[in-house]
Amino acid sequence: MTRLPLKVPNLPPTLESVGRAVAAESLRGVATASTDPLVLLGLCFLARSGDRVRRELADLALSRRCDYAPITALLSVMLDRVDADSAGELVRKDPDNALGHYLLGTLLHISNHEDEALEECRRAAGCAEMRFYGATLGEALFKALGALGLQGPDRVCALSWATSRWTDFSSFGIQPIYGAISELARSATPATHLELAETLLALAGHLFVTNFTNRWFSLRAVEAAFILRAGFETEASPARRNGYAAAVYGLASPLFSVPGIKEWWHHSPQQLAQFLPSRIHAAFAVAKANPVDLAPTDETGLTEEQRAALKAAREKAIQAAEKLVELALSDPDAIFGPYFKEPQATEPRPGGGPVFEWTAVEGLLNKRPDLFQAAAANEEAGAALWKAGESAPSRRNAGRMLQIAWALCGYAQNHDQVYPPSLDALLESGHLKAPLEPKSLRTGRPYVYVAGAQKMPAKGNDRAQFVLLYDDEPRPGGWYECVFASCTCGGIREPDLPEPLRGRGP
Numbered sequence: 001m002t003r004l005p006l007k008v009p010n011l012p013p014t015l016e017s018v019g020r021a022v023a024a025e026s027l028r029g030v031a032t033a034s035t036d037p038l039v040l041l042g043l044c045f046l047a048r049s050g051d052r053v054r055r056e057l058a059d060l061a062l063s064r065r066c067d068y069a070p071i072t073a074l075l076s077v078m079l080d081r082v083d084a085d086s087a088g089e090l091v092r093k094d095p096d097n098a099l100g101h102y103l104l105g106t107l108l109h110i111s112n113h114e115d116e117a118l119e120e121c122r123r124a125a126g127c128a129e130m131r132f133y134g135a136t137l138g139e140a141l142f143k144a145l146g147a148l149g150l151q152g153p154d155r156v157c158a159l160s161w162a163t164s165r166w167t168d169f170s171s172f173g174i175q176p177i178y179g180a181i182s183e184l185a186r187s188a189t190p191a192t193h194l195e196l197a198e199t200l201l202a203l204a205g206h207l208f209v210t211n212f213t214n215r216w217f218s219l220r221a222v223e224a225a226f227i228l229r230a231g232f233e234t235e236a237s238p239a240r241r242n243g244y245a246a247a248v249y250g251l252a253s254p255l256f257s258v259p260g261i262k263e264w265w266h267h268s269p270q271q272l273a274q275f276l277p278s279r280i281h282a283a284f285a286v287a288k289a290n291p292v293d294l295a296p297t298d299e300t301g302l303t304e305e306q307r308a309a310l311k312a313a314r315e316k317a318i319q320a321a322e323k324l325v326e327l328a329l330s331d332p333d334a335i336f337g338p339y340f341k342e343p344q345a346t347e348p349r350p351g352g353g354p355v356f357e358w359t360a361v362e363g364l365l366n367k368r369p370d371l372f373q374a375a376a377a378n379e380e381a382g383a384a385l386w387k388a389g390e391s392a393p394s395r396r397n398a399g400r401m402l403q404i405a406w407a408l409c410g411y412a413q414n415h416d417q418v419y420p421p422s423l424d425a426l427l428e429s430g431h432l433k434a435p436l437e438p439k440s441l442r443t444g445r446p447y448v449y450v451a452g453a454q455k456m457p458a459k460g461n462d463r464a465q466f467v468l469l470y471d472d473e474p475r476p477g478g479w480y481e482c483v484f485a486s487c488t489c490g491g492i493r494e495p496d497l498p499e500p501l502r503g504r505g506p
């Protein structure tokens with residue numbers, strides 16, 4: 001689960017040549033030689049996350065096109081940070097854009113300013129539209145790549161990297177919004193509770209007409225609205241309650257999938273398309289990877305047969321990635337361009353319901369079945385590689401920690417939202433059962449349990465950063481495996497550990 005406020009990770013392009021092209025000095029050099037404001041906007045789009053050169057390039061673009069101010073404010077939110085300052089700037093520069101108000105409302109809720117959060121959500125729901133300026137940014141991106149002289153593999157790599165960053169915003173920027181609105185309803189009056197359910201439907205409507213990626217999150221917002229209504233109408237008839245449940249099931253089931261199950265993508269081609277840009281970008285890394293570095297797994301404890309299977313899976317993953325890159329090279333602009341296109345507006349039909357329009361990405365699905373077949377094969381090869389190393393202790397360790405996290409959650413739910421004083425209490429209460437032990441499969445030492453007798457955080461954003469326990473043996477790179485109160489596995493570096501947790505290891 002995403003934690004806000006968020007500083008967007010500075011993920012580099014895979015190819016070193018592209019990394020040099022989008023370095024600050026390179027972007028400054030091209031900007032100095034250009035008078036086209038659209039090129040300057042595209043260079044601003046290509047700046048690395050957190051790099052101050054984005055502000056410089058934005059100022060240059062604005063000196064030629066002052067109406068780009070809302071777009072440069074949006075880029076700051078999407079590519080640098082999601083916090084009160086960036087959301088506030090977006091609201092000031094683009095006050096009729098619902099996105100800034102939704103983000104500001106979410107951040108106010110996280111910081112316990114509930115009344116102000118509710119007002120921002122109301123302002124968001126009252127906006128006519130949510131704007132991502134995809135058409136302008138897509139055109140700017142292609143122009144900037146031309147000015148940088150990127151062609152062939154470099155162009156595909158740059159496009160996949162830039163498009164992935166564009167689509168990734170929906171995960172870390174949109175997802176927390178409908179969670180915050182749902183949480184606001186918990187302590188609201190009945191009238192406000194129903195109003196917030198309507199706000200979720202407004203959010204869904206705003207998202208649905210922006211771009212292909214946001215349509216998935218639009219469905220999740222509708223799902224949250226139905227859940228909110230179902231929870232409110234506890235006295236409704238069983239048929240009515242079941243009707244809400246059926247609506248949620250209908251929304252969730254077509255997109256439900258488990259990576260690794262053979263041919264899972266056949267059930268959701270849209271989901272395959274949703275992640276295509278990031279998969280193509282990752283395929284560059286896989287295709288040029290040293291087989292030892294590809295999906296690294298500690299082979300200690302594996303049999304010779306398991307090691308051979310792991311090696312074969314790595315080779316197949318490389319082949320699948322090379323094929324996907326090869327097909328992406330065939331027409332990169334036509335592959336990535338649709339992700340920036342907004343659905344075409346249509347006139348309502350007299351006496352009819354809303355008009356449903358497909359996006360350009362669905363059109364790409366129909367035009368390039370070869371590309372998506374290669375993407376599906378790449379998914380299957382990646383899942384097979386992951387499965388081939390699942391017997392290694394380093395891989396099973398995270399699974400064990402996650403089992404303990406679920407047990408801790410179950411215990412807390414049965415004890416006034418308070419975690420047990422020790423992990424032994426999980427065994428005594430039956431929430432954990434032998435032979436599972438709360439010990440690291442990597443070292444044999446007990447996990448460091450840091451949530452003893454503490455209360456489970458009430459807000460999802462807080463649960464996503466509340467560490468329950470961690471493995472005191474650091475992984476390569478200096479980070480520690482841990483699980484959060486949101487029942488998700490992750491990693492945390494020692495400097496990022498809360499002060500009471502430091503020094504608890506060996």
